[in-house]
Amino acid sequence: CVLVGTRVSEGHENYVTAYNMLTGIRVGVSRCQAKMDRALTPTDFGSRHKYTFDITGNELTPSAKYDFKFKDYAPWVFRHLRQLFHLDAADYLVSLTSKYILSELDSPGKSGSFFYFSRDYRFIIKTIHRSEHKFLREILYDYYEHVKNNPNTLISQFYGLHRVKLPFGRKIHFVVMNNLFPPHRDIHQTFDLKGSTLGRELNEEIPSQNPMCTMKDTNWLRRDMHLQFGPLKRQIFLTQVKADIDLLSSLGIMDYSLLVGIHDLSRGNRDKIRNSILSVYDPNVSHHQVPSTGVGESNAHLLRQVVNSTGPVSLDRSCNRLPSNQFMERSNFMFYSDDGGFQATDEMNQPANHIFYIGIIDLLTKYSYVKKAEHLWKGINHSESAISAVPPPEYANRFYKFIETGIKPNHLTLKPVPMFKQQ
Ligand code: ATP
Ligand code: CA
Ligand code: CA
Structure with missing residues (x-):
């Protein structure tokens, strides 16, 4: 995880x-x-x-x-x-x-x-x-x-x-x-989506025990998840996805994923998921030094204090400071400008209750003979839509369709527990 x-x-x-x-x-x-x-x-x-x-x-x-x-x-x-x-x-x-x-x-x-x-x-x-x-x-x-x-x-x-x-x-x-995910927001659910279902399932026992794990396509479908974007954001987002996967397809790339992290604004950071991560950086920082914050409040300044408190080690003094606004560069990007992510909107394009942290990752797999062999082998027993190793244009098409059908302006509820028991 x-x-x-x-x-x-x-x-x-x-x-x-x-x-x-x-x-x-x-x-x-x-x-x-x-x-x-x-x-x-x-x-x-x-x-x-x-x-x-x-x-x-x-x-x-x-x-x-x-x-x-x-x-x-x-x-x-x-x-x-x-x-x-x-x-x-x-x-x-x-x-x-x-x-x-x-x-x-x-x-x-x-x-x-x-x-x-x-x-x-x-x-x-x-x-x-x-x-x-x-x-x-x-x-x-x-x-x-x-x-x-x-x-x-x-x-x-x-x-x-x-x-x-x-x-x-x-x-x-x-x-x-x-890193697509920001340090100052709990990510309540994470999905790694490829648009195929074969082998694309994380055992449901894992998310029920560890909310920080990364789930896959089948878990996404089972939860009836969607990207909650109204018409405006939907259009902008899909246009960019299309341009990006056209590039990947033309370069013979496949096996990439849409990584989706979801922050529920009504839950805020109270689960203190981030706190346990921050403590990784400095054993001297105990959890109570990083108080969790309420809805809408950013604790980036606290993070800075905590990180700075450890003092310089190996660079000369001019470089000891950490950037004054560590995530400022994100504000330059359409999809990372709502507190580091892309905020949900409803059918009227009005802001809704979640922030999505999204990117296309794992770009370096070329559709080589290994993948071709996997395609032939898996293709014997399974339909093309289920197997993940398909040629780049098919991969891109399927990926796009999965995302396109996965966008709805409807209200989103993050279901923390699996909806039914595994058989
Ligand atoms: P495989 O080829 O088996 O899929 P890999 O070693 O190539 O795995 P990735 O698919 O790149 O690894 O990433 C694995 C996981 O790491 C992702 O599902 C995601 O949870 C996390 N991860 C990868 N890249 C990022 C990123 N840029 N920001 C945040 N998390 C990331
Ligand atoms: Ca991957
Ligand atoms: Ca990989």
Whole structure:
């Protein structure tokens, strides 16, 4: 299940990897950022910069706690992408690397990827397979163009692509991306939707015990869930989904999901789901230091106090502060501008009682021969609409239809318990 993290601090089995990732990002990103801005050139998309870190340091890299190599891919392209995503360069580095604290998710996907949150919960580092890494480099130009032409795109915002190589030869590829969910709001229900039903069910016992888990298509249908958007928001949202999946389909991508987190304004933050997450960042912060807030009140300022209270560790003083408004960049995006999300509306387009946090995630699966084989195999026993491994255009169509029929302006009730018992 998502959102339950383990703090990665010294002694944790992945501490060295996390330390190396963050050190590499800090040096690589600040090196590129220190230069005068310039227009991108075609070679920027294929470029890579190599850094060798060791305990003594050299003229290119400062000394580090461990020996490792770091590769920064297409740094200029990602610099420009971060600009398009309205990220302040200094904020990015401070949030990610001013203290070497991440929290690791208990492997939420089947793929074996690891997920880490930055300490302010704003960024996610996802380790990816070598083939996904290669694929992102292949599609980077199209991705960049799409982001440029679609300022309100719903697809994952990639901020960096890197590789760490440990002394004994292991290579770890990873991306940095946006966390769709805000730190200051409880997410009462989460769904990962692909538009197919086969194998797309989370055992109902899990949500009844852990409301923070991520449910799937079948759980969504069983609860009669919908995205509560009136005609105006429906139209804007569907137009963007269509533009985004047209890109994914044209690039031969499938297996992506619509990630939907729902905050019920009438419940507010009283469940204190966020509090347990915040405590992950600092063991010195006990739960009572992060009071839950009532309806409509944002506790972002409290989060800031808590995070700041831990004091500086590893960056120089000029970088000790956290961004003054950590989520300001979100206000630039149509779908993330209602308190970090997209607020429900009724049939009269009037604001309703929920905020949706939505994005299209897991974009790096190419419809390769493996998926083709899965399609042939599963296709023998199941109808096309049920299996998830279908060619990209079919995948996109089915995905779109599922979302289109899943939007209704009707009042939404989040049912916390399953509607019927599993057989
Ligand atoms: P698989 O390939 O088995 O589906 P994966 O390892 O590629 O898994 P993802 O599908 O990218 O992982 O993500 C798994 C889960 O992690 C999602 O269902 C969601 O709960 C959470 N997650 C992923 N990306 C984000 C994001 N940008 N913001 C918030 N949560 C996310
Ligand atoms: Ca996935
Ligand atoms: Ca995946």
